[in-house]
Amino acid sequence: xxxxxxxxxxxxxxxxxxxxxxxxxxxxxxxxxxxxxxxxxxxxxxxxxxxxxxxxxxxxxxxxxxxxxxxxxxxxxxxxxxxxxxxxxxxxxxxxxxxxxxxxxxxxxxxxxxxxxxxxxxxxxxxxxxxxxxxxxxxxxxxxxxxxxxxxxxxxxxxxxxxxxxxxxxxxxxxxxxxxxxxxxxxxxxxxxxxxxxxxxxxxxxxxxxxxxxxxxxxxxxxxxxxxxxxxxxxxxxxxxxxxxxxxxx
Amino acid sequence: xxxxxxxxxxxxxxxxxxxxxxxxxxxxxxxxxxxxxxxxxxxxxxxxxxxxxxxxxxxxxxxxxxxxxxxxxxxxxxxxxxxxxxxxxxxxxxxxxxxxxxxxxxxxxxxxxxxxxxxxxxxxxxxxxxxxxxxxxxxxxxxxxxxxxxxxxxxxxxxxxxxxxxxxxxxxxxxxxxxxxxxxxxxxxxxxxxxxxxxxxxxxxxxxxxxxxxxxxxxxxxxxxxxxxxxxxxxxxxxxxxxxxxxxxxxxxxxxxxxxxxxxxxxxxxxxxxxxxxxxxxxxxxxxxxxxxxxxxxxxxxxxxxxxxxxxxxxxxxxxxxxxxxxxxxxxxxxxxxxxxxxxxxxxxxxxxxxxxxxxxxxxxxxxxxxxxxxxxxxxxxxxxxxxxxxxxxxxxxxxxxxxxxxxxxxxxxxx
Amino acid sequence: xxxxxxxxxxxxxxxxxxxxxxxxxxxxxxxxxxxxxxxxxxxxxxxxxxxxxxxxxxxxxxxxxxxxxxxxxxxxxxxxxxxxxxxxxxxxxxxxxxxxxxxxxxxxxxxxxxxxxxxxxxxxxxxxxxxxxxxxxxxxxxxxxxxxxxxxxxxxxxxxxxxxxxxxxxxxxxxxxxxxxxxxxxxxxxxxxxxxxxxxxxxxxxxxxxxxxxxxxxxxxxxxxxxxxxxxxxxxxxxxxxxxxxxxxxxxxxxxxxxxxxxxxxxxxxxxxxxxxxxxxxxxxxxxxxxxxxxxxxxxxxxxxxxxxxxxx
Numbered sequence: 001x002x003x004x005x006x007x008x009x010x011x012x013x014x015x016x017x018x019x020x021x022x023x024x025x026x027x028x029x030x031x032x033x034x035x036x037x038x039x040x041x042x043x044x045x046x047x048x049x050x051x052x053x054x055x056x057x058x059x060x061x062x063x064x065x066x067x068x069x070x071x072x073x074x075x076x077x078x079x080x081x082x083x084x085x086x087x088x089x090x091x092x093x094x095x096x097x098x099x100x101x102x103x104x105x106x107x108x109x110x111x112x113x114x115x116x117x118x119x120x121x122x123x124x125x126x127x128x129x130x131x132x133x134x135x136x137x138x139x140x141x142x143x144x145x146x147x148x149x150x151x152x153x154x155x156x157x158x159x160x161x162x163x164x165x166x167x168x169x170x171x172x173x174x175x176x177x178x179x180x181x182x183x184x185x186x187x188x189x190x191x192x193x194x195x196x197x198x199x200x201x202x203x204x205x206x207x208x209x210x211x212x213x214x215x216x217x218x219x220x221x222x223x224x225x226x227x228x229x230x231x232x233x234x235x236x237x238x239x240x241x242x243x244x245x246x247x248x249x250x
Numbered sequence: 251x252x253x254x255x256x257x258x259x260x261x262x263x264x265x266x267x268x269x270x271x272x273x274x275x276x277x278x279x280x281x282x283x284x285x286x287x288x289x290x291x292x293x294x295x296x297x298x299x300x301x302x303x304x305x306x307x308x309x310x311x312x313x314x315x316x317x318x319x320x321x322x323x324x325x326x327x328x329x330x331x332x333x334x335x336x337x338x339x340x341x342x343x344x345x346x347x348x349x350x351x352x353x354x355x356x357x358x359x360x361x362x363x364x365x366x367x368x369x370x371x372x373x374x375x376x377x378x379x380x381x382x383x384x385x386x387x388x389x390x391x392x393x394x395x396x397x398x399x400x401x402x403x404x405x406x407x408x409x410x411x412x413x414x415x416x417x418x419x420x421x422x423x424x425x426x427x428x429x430x431x432x433x434x435x436x437x438x439x440x441x442x443x444x445x446x447x448x449x450x451x452x453x454x455x456x457x458x459x460x461x462x463x464x465x466x467x468x469x470x471x472x473x474x475x476x477x478x479x480x481x482x483x484x485x486x487x488x489x490x491x492x493x494x495x496x497x498x499x500x501x502x503x504x505x506x507x508x509x510x511x512x513x514x515x516x517x518x519x520x521x522x523x524x525x526x527x528x529x530x531x532x533x534x535x536x537x538x539x540x541x542x543x544x545x546x547x548x549x550x551x552x553x554x555x556x557x558x559x560x561x562x563x564x565x566x567x568x569x570x571x572x573x574x575x576x577x578x579x580x581x582x583x584x585x586x587x588x589x590x591x592x593x594x595x596x597x598x599x600x601x602x603x604x605x606x607x608x609x610x611x612x613x614x615x616x617x618x619x620x621x622x623x624x625x626x627x628x629x630x631x632x633x634x635x636x637x638x639x640x641x642x643x644x645x646x647x648x649x650x651x652x653x654x655x656x657x658x659x660x661x662x663x664x665x666x
Numbered sequence: 667x668x669x670x671x672x673x674x675x676x677x678x679x680x681x682x683x684x685x686x687x688x689x690x691x692x693x694x695x696x697x698x699x700x701x702x703x704x705x706x707x708x709x710x711x712x713x714x715x716x717x718x719x720x721x722x723x724x725x726x727x728x729x730x731x732x733x734x735x736x737x738x739x740x741x742x743x744x745x746x747x748x749x750x751x752x753x754x755x756x757x758x759x760x761x762x763x764x765x766x767x768x769x770x771x772x773x774x775x776x777x778x779x780x781x782x783x784x785x786x787x788x789x790x791x792x793x794x795x796x797x798x799x800x801x802x803x804x805x806x807x808x809x810x811x812x813x814x815x816x817x818x819x820x821x822x823x824x825x826x827x828x829x830x831x832x833x834x835x836x837x838x839x840x841x842x843x844x845x846x847x848x849x850x851x852x853x854x855x856x857x858x859x860x861x862x863x864x865x866x867x868x869x870x871x872x873x874x875x876x877x878x879x880x881x882x883x884x885x886x887x888x889x890x891x892x893x894x895x896x897x898x899x900x901x902x903x904x905x906x907x908x909x910x911x912x913x914x915x916x917x918x919x920x921x922x923x924x925x926x927x928x929x930x931x932x933x934x935x936x937x938x939x940x941x942x943x944x945x946x947x948x949x950x951x952x953x954x955x956x957x958x959x960x961x962x963x964x965x966x967x968x969x970x971x972x973x974x975x976x977x978x979x
Contacts, residue, residue: 073457099439101441103443107455112461114466118435161450161454363967377960545766603779
């Protein structure tokens, strides 16, 4: 079976002596909930930027359901069924929650350069947007400007925007960072609900979140995946203990 | 609080009727000024599509305005020669088309950059036109420019200011409506998103560069249409239209009017053009006042007059009205006093230092009174300088009082 | 040969003058992220203030005092205006400086009229510095170049050899870091803004007497200075120097070159075809000298927006 995401020998450097991704390989099976963990500066965010198209890799290949996507523009990768959220909230601050999400729905439905129809009159757009708002549980703030939401509401909106294109593969970059325990539990519950029948790749620092949410974990250290296995096996892996968990403990 | 759409519609309808009837109440000269107001308003709306909605600050929008004007003059000349059939009312379409084509090419390159760099590219493109145009005589008519005559059509001679006004009004309303409807389309909503967060747009599946090129092109098309209307009204075009002065004016108009409100830029452009017309007989310092007004608005009303008014209208509650009435009852006359003091000094200095006045003083061996606010003032009399100073000081005092009152009010508010 | 020599000298001296104005602009952008549209106005104000003062206190005191006044105006603008609108973002700051440039031009027109004022160098300074194959080279031009060189040396010393300079250079790269280290970043900003304005004012005071002092001078020079700063790389002082000389030489040679594009095309066999098309191709390079730097800026912006030496994009 083709993997949902198959990364082989990926490389990215930001000038001499700044090799961030150094021959990284990773397979994510269809329907998996896969966490990428690793110490700060290991290259987790860069990996997401490469997969989602923000950066073009220097070498290696990325396949999405068998299709090569390395070096494609972000909007192309998005249309091929991969969507992402951002670690630092990236929404449209002056637009309402409804508008933020509606834009995603419009893009998916192909209303991109439409200048001859009023958005209010497009069939199904409003309903779908409202369904998405309900899904990420933001109905109570649907008309509020995104910039005026609370932090965790913005994080939920961030996930909603990533979901709007109905992706088969969803990348979430530290969805619970900066949250209290209760907020974080709520977010895990939300993520679990919205990622049914999708492939999820998540970068996360909070080990409780990782172990409760994911069924497979990869450990990224210094630009390479050093282990990729079930949570239990990762917990037991000595190399991981040394490279990562050990560091956390000490 | 939302402002009822129905009420907005009826106000706009009333405005439309007034605009249509306007020339019947005006002299031909004043009708010409009204025509200029409409053109400036449309130009500002086209500019605001870029900055207010798309978040792209163009410092060279006059380029597309001028391209439209020249294309329209060329079309007029062709009609005159008989080598083109195009009824006079449709002439501005040539301007729109030229704006669209040139805008698409310029926009393709300019939108490769963003922020300050985008502004610089647009400035450079316009300056390139401005420096090259006088040398390309065939296209732009050299230093003296090009001119042509409006031809009669269907019994309309287009010889009177009134007919020209009608033509311009028709196009301006049509274009304004089109620009408003634009904001209601899916692409119009995307435009706002590009302003807010360009990067994110790409991760929703939109192609940001292509989208920005399209916004630029549409904006340039409407700027070209406005330029075409100017060419029809003036029956000429000159390379100075490419100059930074026109690009600067539209920036000033838009931000004084308020770029966050759809009609803000149009109102700003119309009012400033009107003031320019009214005061041009009274003072040669109008441009200075316009610049000062812009600086003051940027400092103290960052959303422009329109944005400020809308903000107040939204937040105003009936309980506050009497309170803010006191504050604004102080602020408005205070600003008037400060403005009067400024104008007083500027007018006096402007005359006192002018070559004519200096030569006259030399010739007569004495100074003559300078006329400001309908009264003569001797430059060497203390009152001439104390009077504006007093106006200024009184204005500042009132402003201080208003500020204190406003602070007290907001503190009372938070205590409740 | 003489043409080459004179054009080179003129180009270098004009380039050094451009550097005096662009140094402040590029430093201000590097540190504060502000493209100061009013920067060339400081140059104009320097010339006009020196013109007025020269009538009262004489030429030399005037060209010393005028730049100081311009520097104070710069400080007042930074403290009183830019700092207040900082919270609305860079676009807003840029628009404010744009408005100020507009106001300065109109103010000068109000006070001095729409045309050039008779600001000129004293008669005892009108002598040739040297004679080259029969042609005199004016001393004052050399003086302009020397002043600019001294200013460059001073600036270089300030930035490289003093504590304040280290802070300024660090603030160009990492303003928030420098603030976190306990340095008074606003004061550094104010100082750089003031010194930048002072330098531009000095350039205006000195060169206004040699070239023309008119209300257009800010706009005309302003565009060239933008070209310099962009080509050199926004924020880079060394880049500004190199680009100043480059643009100075380019304009100097373009202004004197008696060739058209079609003539250049002739070198590769395209001459007749280009002449047949006419229009832009038969225009003499000298007549479109004003367009050349702008074209250079456009190309740099599109191909290499970080400029020759900039490291920020």
